[in-house]
Amino acid sequence: MRGVIKMHTEVVRFIAKFEEEAIRKGLYRKKLGDIEVLFLELVLGPVFNYDFEGLSAEFPLKDFKGGDRFVDFIYIRNGMRFVFEIDGFTTHARDISPGDFDDHLYRQNELILSGWFLLRFSANQVKRRAEQCQKQIFHAIGHWWSLSHSLNNGGAHSWAERKKRIAKLALRSGGVIHTKDVEIEFG
Structure with missing residues (x-):
């Protein structure tokens, strides 16, 4: 092909x-x-x-x-x-x-x-x-x-969403988070 x-x-x-x-x-x-x-x-x-x-x-x-x-x-x-x-x-x-x-x-x-x-x-x-x-x-x-822009307009709500994303990141990576992982996650 x-x-x-x-x-x-x-x-x-x-x-x-x-x-x-x-x-x-x-x-x-x-x-x-x-x-x-x-x-x-x-x-x-x-x-x-x-x-x-x-x-x-x-x-x-x-x-x-x-x-x-x-x-x-x-x-x-x-x-x-x-x-x-x-x-x-x-x-x-x-x-x-x-x-x-x-x-x-x-x-x-x-x-x-x-x-x-x-x-x-x-x-x-x-x-x-x-x-x-x-x-x-x-x-x-x-x-x-x-979705991402509606989350960024929420102050405390936005921080809560970021914490959830970091928790999911930790679950995906077996509990170990590196700075590079967070950088990739949040762009």
Whole structure:
């Protein structure tokens, strides 16, 4: 599929950086799949004007049991915290067991309860309806903006919300918070 479309230079740069880091860190996945590349090219690239600062692929997160989970993409920038997942029908619907299906739902709930904005797209949507995917991301950014700006106008209410976010951050990171974590959390 990579040979079918001419990739934007920033997509090529993002892929090369990911692959270099994956090899250096010994990650499980050392290459992005065709659908992830297509998502960068057709969906995220146009949304973010091909500026991928704050975007990471195959990002490891701890689940509620302390195990490692990987999300397709995370985007952390200017206080925004998004997870983007691209699901193929066979691996995420048709060919999974009831236990795997339950696990997918627990994982999704855990991400949402940990303060992430989660957007899921099917591989089919990315291939055939990229503009609709873009619109949903724009909508999510607008939703995030309205929520975050309404919180910042509240004085004591705003401080209470910040304390809640720090508590959630502590839960996600096993009780240990570093300055960099707070910086990322609050942009």
